[in-house]
Amino acid sequence: MVHKVKGVIARSKGAPVTLETILVPDPGPGEALVDILTCGVCHTDLHYKQGAISDDFPFLLGHEATGVVSAVGPDVTEVAPGDRVVLNWRAVCGDCRACRRGQPQYCFNTHNATQKMTLEDGTELSPALGIGAFAEKTLVAAGQCTKVDPEADPAAIGLLGCGVMAGIGAAINTGNVQRGDSVAVIGCGGVGVAAVAGAALAGATTVIAVDIDPKKLDRAKDLGATHTIDSSAVDPVEAIRELTGGFGADVVIDAVGRPETYRQAFYARDLAGTVVLVGVPSPEMTLELPLLDVFGRGGSLKSSWYGDCLPSRDFPMLIDLYRLGKLDLDAFVTERITIDQIEEAFEKMHSGSVLRSVVEL
Structure with missing residues (x-):
């Protein structure tokens, strides 16, 4: 039929x-x-x-x-x-x-x-x-x-x-955010604010939302951001360092997927910290970084597809948290x-x- x-x-x-x-x-x-x-x-x-x-x-x-x-x-x-x-x-x-x-x-x-x-x-x-x-x-x-x-x-x-799982998973699964971590999220659209919520859910004590749109930053605060940065007004790398004792964040999530935001994420992380790319670049984009900086800063550079989720595991768990009022x-x-x-x-x-x-x- x-x-x-x-x-x-x-x-x-x-x-x-x-x-x-x-x-x-x-x-x-x-x-x-x-x-x-x-x-x-x-x-x-x-x-x-x-x-x-x-x-x-x-x-x-x-x-x-x-x-x-x-x-x-x-x-x-x-x-x-x-x-x-x-x-x-x-x-x-x-x-x-x-x-x-x-x-x-x-x-x-x-x-x-x-x-x-x-x-x-x-x-x-x-x-x-x-x-x-x-x-x-x-x-x-x-x-x-x-x-x-x-x-x-x-x-x-x-x-x-799609979007909410991609963001939450970028923080919890790919970024492996731990209790007490500092996390910065660059780009606060649907995936970015979901990453903010995921970081808060994982127990991060400093959750920094970065965007150029005040409305998006307000949404990020509603979903767990402890600090916000308007990157049209200040250098986001320096601002993230100031909010993390001068070191940079333990995990920085690029939810935009552009060369300039990835560079910001790379330099805004702590030494041996983790960068997670979850924003989707377009085919023509290229990235140039000093290879010595990639070597010297250590840590992890990760890409997150769909928040590295396993639907049969993650969907029921997150829905339970939603029903309990925790997400x-x-x-x-x-x-x-x-x-x-x-x-x-x-x-x-x-x-x-x-x-x-x-x-x-």
């Missing part, structure tokens, strides 16, 4: 998105059909729309989603119809070298649904991050579904599907919108006036 549903399509680079009828097949082996409840509007979707990730148009956008499993294919055992799930783009294979050595969060062979969703004329769609959740239904690999508490607000917990996921939901308001949501995101617009279907 093929399901006709509405989905948000990016047909060409930079063109406005359109709401169109798409065809979604019943699940085959290893696949799950999911009725979408909510989906956050993420910068990654905007990157797809702008052609900054690939030119494999048309794209079915949306990936930061919650839903209810409506059907599963043969041999699927991890989820069943009726399960409330958060979707993720890391369906681990269980057999690559990372999985075999007990580090599935670094799986080198993550996978998506085999069958293709299409437009009515048969044109195959490229689902964003293998999900495509700006739609009433989507088809994913069953391993992309993580069962979660059905009582939790789907709009809030769905953000773990304010509601604070990330700026507005709730309908599926025909996504183009306006992209404009708000670009202006920095929202953390997340969340589509409710």
Whole structure:
């Protein structure tokens, strides 16, 4: 059976998105059909729309989603119809070298649904991050579904599907923030303020938020920043050092992903400290650092993909903390919108006036 549903399509680079009828097949082996409840509007979707990730148009956008499993294919055992799930783009294979050595969060062979969703004329769609959740239904690999508490607000917990998990994980998983650490986060959009929340959750006693937008810095304070720096007014490297006894922070997280912010992160860390890059650079960007400084300062330079998360481990744990009032996921939901308001949501995101617009279907 093929399901006709509405989905948000990016047909060409930079063109406005359109709401169109798409065809979604019943699940085959290893696949799950999911009725979408909510989906956050993420910068990654905007990157797809702008052609900054690939030119494999048309794209079915949306990936930061919650839903209810409506059907599963043969041999699927991890989820069943009726399960409330958060979707993720890391369906681990269980057999690559990372999985075999007990580090599935670094799986080198993550996978998506085999069958293709299409437009009515048969044109195959490229689902964003293998999900495509700006739609009433989507088809994913069953391993992309993580069962979660059905009582939790789907709009809030769905953000773990990308941006919020990326930021929290950058602090807790990649940065390995410890109790009493000092942490600086450069860039306080959705991922950056999530990194601030993650650092506070891990027990950091100094959490420094850096941005050029006072509104974003205020949000960071609400989510756990102990200090803020307006980097349009002062040198952020010197300001971070002043707030950390002249040494620099134990962990510095670059949530922007530009050469200039990475240099700031590199020089704002303590000797033997850790730099975490979680902001996504564009393909043309290059970085130049004195190799002697890289050698002489010691420590760790790390990249964080999806917060180095393992969804089956991290999603339920973070949702439990949310339900206990220890992690304010509601604070990330700026507005709730309908599926025909996504183009306006992209404009708000670009202006920095929202953390997340969340589509409710």
